[in-house]
Amino acid sequence: MSATPIELPRWADTALVPLVSVVAALLVAGLVVLGIGESPLEATALLLKGSLGSLEGLGFTLYYATNFVFTGLAVAVAFHAGLFNIGGEGQATVAGIFAALACLWLAPLPGILLVPLAILAAAVGGAAWAFIPGYLQAVRGSHVVITTIMFNFIAATLIVYLLVEVIGKPGSMQPETADFAKHATLTPMHQLLAPLGLKLPKTPLNSAFLLALAALVAVWLLIYRSRLGYAIRTVGANPRAAAYAGISPARITMVAMALSGALAGGLAVNEVMGVQHRLVLDFTAGYGFVGVAVALMGRGHPVGVGLAALLFGALYQGGAELSFDKPTITRDMVVVIGGVVILFAGALEGLFRRLVAGTLRLGRGG
Template sequence: MSATPIDLPRWADAGLVPLVSVTAALLVAGLVVLGIGESPLEATALLLKGALGSIEGLGFTLYYTTNFIFTGLAVAVAFHAGLFNIGGEGQATIAGIFLALACLWLAPLPGILLVPLAILAGAAGGALYGFIPGWLQATRGSHVVITTIMFNFLAATLSVYLLVNVMGKPGSMQAETPEFAGNAVLTPMHQLLAPLGIRLPATPLNTAFLLALAALVAIWALIYRSRLGYAIRTVGANPRAAAYAGISPARMTMVAMALSGALAGGLAVNEAMGVQHRLLIDFTAGYGFVGIAVGLMGRGHPIGVALSAFLFGVLYQGGAELSFDKPTITRDMVVVIGGVVILFAGALDGLFRKLVASALRLGRVA
């Protein structure tokens, strides 16, 4: 017998529940910090100072946020179709391969053509790698969770083979491509704003951040203001009703997964074209898995995804500075803190929904 769904006002579901879960996670993380003999308040202050206390720190925070926006949106789009895409790592990896090939093969083109073509190539690679699990579920009944997990490993293996044996930089002991031409990379934000008289310190933040903001707006318009978005949400809410209304659940499954994969490709754009200027092995660095938490915490809404992505950007950058200032709080400890946030926002979401629902009922009674 299935549990009765908990109905909450939209403002409570989208804002209050994530806020309560994050607050609880930070309290638990504070107990962990206290357990190793450090002050939770001092650690929190150092974390926030490292992430937001300087222009340089904010630049790094927004760089991480860019990755999480792309991977969070990838999860969110699939979630609206009733799908759980956990293959962002693999889709970003394949996107990186397509993008790198475009940057290397089309190097003679001017940047005004090469950069958009490379971005489109990356999106196409991610879309293809997302489409295949969608097609397998729609036509063969293969569950998308299982196939996307497997495809992550397949993509990683293919990446190693290509970077070592096919695309690798001659004479390099590292699995990487040759460096992209100068007209195939994205402009760092400090260089972009310098002609306007705005002087910023050098950070990894680049124009992929603007692309991520554009993706937030585009996905909002697609999901909530278009016929395709309505069809995707209808299939996610009730596939039988969607089929009765003339909407093909199989088609929407494939479309949503392809779109999800294309968004995951934004991670490759930021890392390969914006920061490294070449394709490196394991450049995804777990961003795709964190994107699952970002998408869930954001309730699949672009605004929520942006806020959740910024939160994890703060944790990544602030955590790095915290481990530097407080050696007893190692980088692994920071990962644990992020894991606690993911646990509370994901696995324990139902518990916090019940607590919020109970609190709202008590408030109405009072």
């Protein structure tokens, strides 16, 4: 007999359960830090100071969070359709190729046209690379988990071939393209805000952060305020009922995967156009896989995804500062902390949902 689903208010499911999971994960991580002879309180203070305690640290944190917003939303949209898209790395890689080709081939265009076209190219590239696994599952019955994993490897091979044999920088020993024209790149945030009288330190944070915020709003409107979003959630909840209601699960599967891939393309926009200003190998740096954890922790809701992305951005930036100030706490230890957070937010979700549900019942006197 299957367990009865635990019903929680939306605010509790979206915010309280992840918060309890994070607190529990940090307590366990504190025990790990204590086990190597360091103070958990001091380590936490250094982590927070490194990530949020200065404008420079905050800039790096928001830069990392931008990547996690895009990859987290990509996974979340697929989740709502009942799909598990773990191909964000490959989709972002192909998106980066498309964006780079647009920036190089359309360089004669003015920036006001070139930048939007390059962003659109990234979205199209990511959408196309995700659409194929969606089509294979919808039409051929190939499981999307397997195909997206395979497409990650295909994309990794494709970018190596293109950078070495086709679009690589002539005379360079590194697999990379030539630098983009200045008007083909995104504006750094410290330059964007300077005319407003805000003096910010130089960080990788750029205008892709504003695109990430817009993506959070757009996905919320799509999923919860549109007919397509209703169809996506219906198919994710019960494909047979959706088909009975006249909704095509096959069509929604392909559309949801294409939207998911387009969102993953935002990672390429941030890295390729906003930071590297050229196409390089491994620019995805594992952000696509962390996006799975961000979506899980955020319960697939854009607000939760945004908060989870900020948390992982703080872990990335604060962890780097922590390992510098405390050499005994290496970057590997920070990865362990992130892994514990993922474990508690994913595998132990049911435990924390029961804990929150019981606490709420006690609070109501039930």
